[in-house]
Amino acid sequence: MSNNNLIKGSLQTIILKLLEENERMYGYEITQRVKELTEGEIKITEGALYPALHKLEAEGLLSTEIQQVDNRVRKYYSLTKDGQKEVTSKMSELQGFVENLQRILTPDLKPGFNI
Amino acid sequence: MRQLSEQELDQVKRAIAAKELTSAEILLEIYDHYVSHLESVESLKFEEELFELEQKFKYSHCHALQAKFLQASKKEIFNLQWSIFKTYFTWPRIVATAVFVAILIFVWNTIDSQTQIKAIVLVTIICILSSIGFYINSFRKARGFKKLIKSNKTIESSYASTIMVQGMLMQSLFHILFFVPNLGFANIIESEYFGPISLCIFFIYISLTLTLIRAWKIKSKTALI
Numbered sequence: 001m002s003n004n005n006l007i008k009g010s011l012q013t014i015i016l017k018l019l020e021e022n023e024r025m026y027g028y029e030i031t032q033r034v035k036e037l038t039e040g041e042i043k044i045t046e047g048a049l050y051p052a053l054h055k056l057e058a059e060g061l062l063s064t065e066i067q068q069v070d071n072r073v074r075k076y077y078s079l080t081k082d083g084q085k086e087v088t089s090k091m092s093e094l095q096g097f098v099e100n101l102q103r104i105l106t107p108d109l110k111p112g113f114n115i
Numbered sequence: 116m117r118q119l120s121e122q123e124l125d126q127v128k129r130a131i132a133a134k135e136l137t138s139a140e141i142l143l144e145i146y147d148h149y150v151s152h153l154e155s156v157e158s159l160k161f162e163e164e165l166f167e168l169e170q171k172f173k174y175s176h177c178h179a180l181q182a183k184f185l186q187a188s189k190k191e192i193f194n195l196q197w198s199i200f201k202t203y204f205t206w207p208r209i210v211a212t213a214v215f216v217a218i219l220i221f222v223w224n225t226i227d228s229q230t231q232i233k234a235i236v237l238v239t240i241i242c243i244l245s246s247i248g249f250y251i252n253s254f255r256k257a258r259g260f261k262k263l264i265k266s267n268k269t270i271e272s273s274y275a276s277t278i279m280v281q282g283m284l285m286q287s288l289f290h291i292l293f294f295v296p297n298l299g300f301a302n303i304i305e306s307e308y309f310g311p312i313s314l315c316i317f318f319i320y321i322s323l324t325l326t327l328i329r330a331w332k333i334k335s336k337t338a339l340i
Contacts (some may be wrong), residue, residue: 027144028151046171050144051183058191060198064337066143070118072150073143073260 007042011052013090014044016061016079020087024065024078027053053077061086116154123161127153130169132266134177138273139257140188140338141181142264145172181273188273192281195333196326203322216318223314231313238317239286242324246282249331250275274338278331285323 007014018033019025025033030053031044056062061083065076079087119127127149136142149168156164203212223231253275261270306312 026147026151028148046148047176047180050180051187054184054187058187058194060191060194066337069147070150071124071263072147074147075140075144 004045004048007044008048010094011044011048012056013087013094015049015052015056015077016083016087016090019062019077019079020084024076026074026076030077056083117158119150119153120158123153123158124150126165128264130165132264132268134172134174135266135268136177136181137268137270138181138184139260139270140273141177141184142266142270143260145177146264148172185273185277188277189281192274192277192327192330192334195330196323199326199329200322219318220314223310223317228309228313231310235313235317235320238321238324242282243286245328246279249328250279253335272338274331274334278327282324282327285320285327 014034015030018030022033027046027049031046031049034042034044053062057064057077060080062077063080063083065078067074067076127146131142131146131149134145136145149165149172152168153161153164202208226234253272257270257272257275261268264270
């Protein structure tokens with residue numbers, strides 16, 4: 001599954017969840033981690049990733065840290081306290097959506113089914 | 116993972132400089148993305164992978180990213196200012212705020228309108244000079260990055276630019292209100308309401324300036340300002 005429209009709606013949740021599991025990450029690292037976890041099935045485009053990161057930062061859900069790496073500067077993102085709270089809410093929102101989608105696609109399935 | 120050669124790094128820098136970006140934050144992020152990716156591929160595939168990156172980070176896409184970042188930085192600075200402002204009314208800071216307002220009201224009522232104007236002018240001059248100082252400091256940080264990329268464009272922090280624009284807008288509004296007489300109305304300075312109006316605006320001005328400086332200080336720890 002590599003439908004960009006499907007990924008777009010869940011991008012913020014993906015970023016927040018990854019940052020919950022990893023203390024801090026930089027842009028390129030996020031794209032590689034997603035690729036690795038999904039065995040290349042999902043590829044986050046840079047055109048969507050960076051605006052999403054900047055938006056989450058502006059909303060106070062992410063904080064940033066600048067660090068010198070070799071001869072360049074790297075910007076690391078990490079969750080703020082508000083961001084940590086948002087992960088739980090976004091995850092249950094997404095799980096609820098997937099559950100409802102499953103009900104529509106396979107009506108025989110019992111309610112409460114979780115993927 | 117390998118280290119890029121000087122020639123390869125120069126090629127990357129040239130590709131990025133050609134995008135004519137001015138935001139230091141966007142430049143550093145794209146540069147790091149390019150180098151991180153190219154370090155993970157064999158030197159034989161360098162040209163091919165650089166071409167792939169160039170397709171992903173096209174000129175127009177980079178400028179759209181820069182514009183979006185500027186918008187996001189405006190929102191972030193405003194949110195930061197608002198949350199700082201709210202802390203002035205939380206315990207125990209509210210005591211300091213109340214004392215400051217009481218002193219301001221007392222002083223404002225004891226001085227005449229000419230002295231009030233002098234006080235406003237003095238505070239605005241201090242604010243302008245501080246802003247220039249902050250901006251020069253930020254500009255120096257961005258200059259190092261300009262040298263690294265070898266860009267012909269003026270590179271500055273988007274945060275610094277946002278803060279400067281907001282600061283200048285505030286100064287302009289303040290001056291238009293007080294120092295451009297007879298804007299279709301009676302001269303506000305000669306009005307009997309000048310005292311209370313100027314006090315309110317002075318308080319708003321001080322609050323905005325303090326929150327802006329505080330926001331700047333917070334962001335300077337993590338951003339290129």
